[in-house]
Amino acid sequence: MSRRLNAFDRLVTLLVALGLAALAFFAFDWRYGWVFTYPSQLSTGPVTTAVEATWFPWAFAGVAVVLGLLALWWLASHARRPHESTIRLRGSSNAGRLELDLSSLASAAADRFGQLAGTDSVRGRTRTIGSHQVVEITARLDPRSDGPSVAAAARTCAADVAAALPDGDATCRVLVDGPRGRADRGRTATVGAP
Amino acid sequence: MSSKAPSTPPARTPAAGLVASLLAIGLIALAVVAVRDLAVAQGWTTGSPWTPPAVSALDGLTANGTVLAVGGVAGVLALLLLYVVLKPARKTHGQGGDDSTDLWVSPGAVATLAREAADRTAGVRAAEARATRRSVTVTVAAEPGAGDVEAAVRASVEQQLAGLASTTVKVRSRRVEEKSA
Numbered sequence: 317m318s319r320r321l322n323a324f325d326r327l328v329t330l331l332v333a334l335g336l337a338a339l340a341f342f343a344f345d346w347r348y349g350w351v352f353t354y355p356s357q358l359s360t361g362p363v364t365t366a367v368e369a370t371w372f373p374w375a376f377a378g379v380a381v382v383l384g385l386l387a388l389w390w391l392a393s394h395a396r397r398p399h400e401s402t403i404r405l406r407g408s409s410n411a412g413r414l415e416l417d418l419s420s421l422a423s424a425a426a427d428r429f430g431q432l433a434g435t436d437s438v439r440g441r442t443r444t445i446g447s448h449q450v451v452e453i454t455a456r457l458d459p460r461s462d463g464p465s466v467a468a469a470a471r472t473c474a475a476d477v478a479a480a481l482p483d484g485d486a487t488c489r490v491l492v493d494g495p496r497g498r499a500d501r502g503r504t505a506t507v508g509a510p
Numbered sequence: 511m512s513s514k515a516p517s518t519p520p521a522r523t524p525a526a527g528l529v530a531s532l533l534a535i536g537l538i539a540l541a542v543v544a545v546r547d548l549a550v551a552q553g554w555t556t557g558s559p560w561t562p563p564a565v566s567a568l569d570g571l572t573a574n575g576t577v578l579a580v581g582g583v584a585g586v587l588a589l590l591l592l593y594v595v596l597k598p599a600r601k602t603h604g605q606g607g608d609d610s611t612d613l614w615v616s617p618g619a620v621a622t623l624a625r626e627a628a629d630r631t632a633g634v635r636a637a638e639a640r641a642t643r644r645s646v647t648v649t650v651a652a653e654p655g656a657g658d659v660e661a662a663v664r665a666s667v668e669q670q671l672a673g674l675a676s677t678t679v680k681v682r683s684r685r686v687e688e689k690s691a
Contacts, residue, residue, distance in 0.1 A: 394523075
C-alpha cells in the first residue's frame with residue numbers, strides 16, 4: 317500500500333470517527349441538555365418532503381453512483397501493488413530505446429537466492445516503495461539452512477541487481493520468513509522429545 | 511556499490527486500510543440502494559422504495575433509551591476508529607544483514623534457525639524457540655550430566671544467526687531426569 321493511500325485511509329477513518337463522536341455527543345446532549353436545547357421530538361417534515369419529491373431519486377442515485385464508483389476505485393487501489401514493470405536504461409536515444417524488464421530481473425534474482433541459501437520456496441517481484449523501485453525477494457527458509465549462508469546470499473543478490481542496474485534505478489530487498497505451516501505469528505519452533 | 515533503498519520496514523496492511531475497505535463497500539451498497547429506489551420510482555421494477563420509509567421512521571423520535579444506546583455505540587465506535595487512525599502498521603520483520611544489504615528477517619525465521627542450532631548442540635535433547643523482532647528465547651531440555659548447556663546453546667545460536675539477525679539471545683534450560691532402571 318502506498319503512503320498516499322495509507323494517509324487517505326487514515327484521514328477518511330478520522331472523519332468517520334469525528335462524525336460518530338458528534339452523533340454520540342448530540343444523542344447524549346439531547347437527552348441530558350448539557351450544552352444546547354432541542355425540541356422534545358425529532359421532526360423530519362422538510363426531509364420527508366424532499367425525499368418524496370420526484371427529483372429526489374435521480375439526485376440520490378446520481379450522487380450515490382458517483383460515490384460508489386469512487387469507492388470502487390478506492391477499493392481497487394488497495395488491491396493494486398504499485399510497481400514499474402520495465403525501466404528505461406541509460407543509452408536510450410532517438411535511435412532506439414533500451415528497457416529492462418524488472419520482473420525478469422526479480423525472478424532471476426530470486427532463483428539465484430534460492431540456489432545460494434537453503435529455502436523451501438522463493439519468489440521475486442518488483443515494488444515501488446516511496447519513489448524507489450525495488451526488486452523484492454521473499455523466501456521461506458529451509459529449517460536446515462544457516463544464517464551466514466542466507467546473509468551471504470542476500471549480499472550476492474544485492475550485488476547482482478546493482479551490477480544489472482549500475483545507475484541505481486532499482487535496488488534489492490530480501491525478506492526472509494520461517495517455513496510454511498509453522499505459526500510465524502506464534503514464532504515458536506519445537507523439536508525433540510518434551 | 512548499490513545505493514540502499516529507503517529502509518522502510520515491511521509491515522502489515524494498516525488497520526485503517528481494512529476500515530477504509532469496509533467504508534468503500536458501504537458506499538457501494540448505498541449506490542445499489544439508490545439505483546434500486548430510482549428504478550422503483552420510475553416503474554422499471556416492482557417493489558417499494560426504501561429511502562422514504564427509512565426517513566419517516568425517524569419522525570417523532572424522542573431522546574429515549576434507544577437513542578442513548580445508539581449514541582453509546584457510536585461513541586465506542588468513534589474511540590475504536592480513533593485508535594485505528596493512530597495505530598501504526600504492525601511491522602512483520604526485523605532488520606538483518608549489514609549496511610550493504612536491505613535484508614529483513616521475520617521472527618519465525620529467527621526462531622526456526624535458533625531452534626535448529628540449539629537442537630544440534632551437544633547435550634540437548636529437545637529445543638524450543640520463541641522470537642520477537644528484537645530477541646529470541648531458546649528453551650532446551652538438557653541431557654542429565656551435560657555440562658554448561660546454556661552457554662553452548664547460546665554460542666551455537668549466535669553463530670547460526672551471525673550476519674543475519676542481530677537479536678538478543680536468551681537461553682533457558684531444564685534437566686531431563688534420568689529414568690531409574
